[in-house]
Amino acid sequence: MALPQSADVLIVGAGPTGLTCALSLLNQGCSNIVIVDRLQQGINASRAIVIHAATLEALNRIGCAQPVVESGRSVSSVGFLNGGKFYRNSRFDKLAPYTKFPMALINTQTVTEQILERTLRDRGVTVLRPYTAINLKRNERDAQVTDVYFEGGEILQTRCVIGADGARSMVRQVTHVGFTGLDGEDTGEGATTFTQMIIADVTFTEPVRPVTDGLVFALSPDNGCLCVRLPPAPDYPEKEVYRIAAGIPSSLGVPPPSPSTEYVQSLLDAWGTGLFSTPAIISKTIWASRFRTHSALADTFFTHVPVTPGDPSPAGRGGVVILLGDAAHIHPPVGGQGMNLGIRDAISLGSVVAAYLKNEDTSDSAADAPLQQWAIVRRERAMTVIRSVQGLLWVLTIPDKTTWFLGFIPVNLYWLRNIVIAAIARIAWVQKMIAWRLSGLAFSD
Numbered sequence: 001m002a003l004p005q006s007a008d009v010l011i012v013g014a015g016p017t018g019l020t021c022a023l024s025l026l027n028q029g030c031s032n033i034v035i036v037d038r039l040q041q042g043i044n045a046s047r048a049i050v051i052h053a054a055t056l057e058a059l060n061r062i063g064c065a066q067p068v069v070e071s072g073r074s075v076s077s078v079g080f081l082n083g084g085k086f087y088r089n090s091r092f093d094k095l096a097p098y099t100k101f102p103m104a105l106i107n108t109q110t111v112t113e114q115i116l117e118r119t120l121r122d123r124g125v126t127v128l129r130p131y132t133a134i135n136l137k138r139n140e141r142d143a144q145v146t147d148v149y150f151e152g153g154e155i156l157q158t159r160c161v162i163g164a165d166g167a168r169s170m171v172r173q174v175t176h177v178g179f180t181g182l183d184g185e186d187t188g189e190g191a192t193t194f195t196q197m198i199i200a201d202v203t204f205t206e207p208v209r210p211v212t213d214g215l216v217f218a219l220s221p222d223n224g225c226l227c228v229r230l231p232p233a234p235d236y237p238e239k240e241v242y243r244i245a246a247g248i249p250s251s252l253g254v255p256p257p258s259p260s261t262e263y264v265q266s267l268l269d270a271w272g273t274g275l276f277s278t279p280a281i282i283s284k285t286i287w288a289s290r291f292r293t294h295s296a297l298a299d300t301f302f303t304h305v306p307v308t309p310g311d312p313s314p315a316g317r318g319g320v321v322i323l324l325g326d327a328a329h330i331h332p333p334v335g336g337q338g339m340n341l342g343i344r345d346a347i348s349l350g351s352v353v354a355a356y357l358k359n360e361d362t363s364d365s366a367a368d369a370p371l372q373q374w375a376i377v378r379r380e381r382a383m384t385v386i387r388s389v390q391g392l393l394w395v396l397t398i399p400d401k402t403t404w405f406l407g408f409i410p411v412n413l414y415w416l417r418n419i420v421i422a423a424i425a426r427i428a429w430v431q432k433m434i435a436w437r438l439s440g441l442a443f444s445d
Contacts, residue, residue: 017325017342018164019116024350038132050336054440056101072107087425090434138318146319169327178299200288221400225272302375329382
């Protein structure tokens with residue numbers, strides 16, 4: 001399908017964030033929107049698998065939650081395997097008084113995207129693929145309109161560009177918005193076992209028996225390994241598919257780009273044996289990838305197309321630009337927060353952009369005020385979530401190392417952590433409050 005020449009809103013990127021943004025805009029009565037993606041449907045790599053209660057509540061507000069829930073698998077808890085003992089540290093089922101969705105929903109990102117895109121198409125908007133946006137410039141006739149240039153030579157004029165185009169966002173780079181890594185967590189003193197990881201979706205030669213049907217994380221002094229059963233896969237109707245994730249200690253070097261079955265099995269044998277009460281021999285690796293974990297935050301989520309560098313006045317700027325999802329913030333995978341926060345950002349943005357588009361004259365800075373306020377609130381939210389995830393990651397990666405306080409008092413934070421986990425994991429209120437934080441319900445979206 002050919003690109004139109006103009007639209008009120010152009011969304012660059014058709015991942016979960018871009019798709020839910022389009023659905024939210026439609027829900028607000030904005031129909032003149034275009035959403036593009038540089039990839040054909042179905043060739044995105046899937047990483048995110050957890051959808052939390054607050055995200056399902058947000059999806060429910062735009063009429064999308066039910067098909068997502070029906071295609072996924074709900075789990076009621078998250079737990080740790082530590083020192084050969086299993087501890088259930090969060091109970092999502094205890095959130096029933098506060099949400100219609102007292103669960104952590106397990107669903108692959110690929111399936112979630114398929115459902116969202118199908119819903120969007122049913123409501124009259126088709127994702128245009130493959131179209132690669134390469135530049136933004138202010139329109140010469142109307143300063144509040146942006147000309148978006150594409151790799152194939154096409155030009156689309158729009159009042160609002162929404163960049164949902166990932167961590168290497170073209171939209172963010174062209175508008176000169178900084179993207180700052182936090183605390184040097186992937187190098188030097190901030191580096192941990194989970195600085196580099198692999199994730200893999202696998203099947204086993206024989207049915208396995210996990211220690212829990214929920215999501216479980218095996219802790220050890222030098223690494224960790226996560227396991228959770230995925231929803232039934234159409235391509236493997238007779239096999240249960242599991243998601244495996246493991247840190248790669250620096251002693252193992254850099255993991256291969258596409259880890260083999262043998263490589264994944266070696267990690268499972270070394271750090272995940274306690275996850276199953278029966279032998280776990282991988283028969284097939286459906287998909288596997290390596291990645292580096294780090295956090296980064298855009299300097300702002302709202303800006304204008306720059307015309308005159310350093311000049312923030314209307315004379316020195318062009319049309320409105322908003323950043324969403326990984327273009328605005330990236331997170332370590334612990335807690336499954338990145339995609340969830342991006343989706344909630346996108347859904348909350350719909351009403352704000354709809355109100356902006358109703359203004360006949362948007363040259364006045366007053367028209368920007370609601371968008372600026374949205375950006376400030378959502379950036380603060382992202383910072384809070386990133387700090388929480390970093391704290392959790394620090395707890396999970398405490399090394400088994402004894403230090404000496406005042407030169408004669410031995411302190412081992414690893415053993416202290418284990419004692420605390422064993423103590424608080426039995427307290428129902430703690431299990432509920434951890435679930436409350438992980439679910440996103442602790443925030444008001």
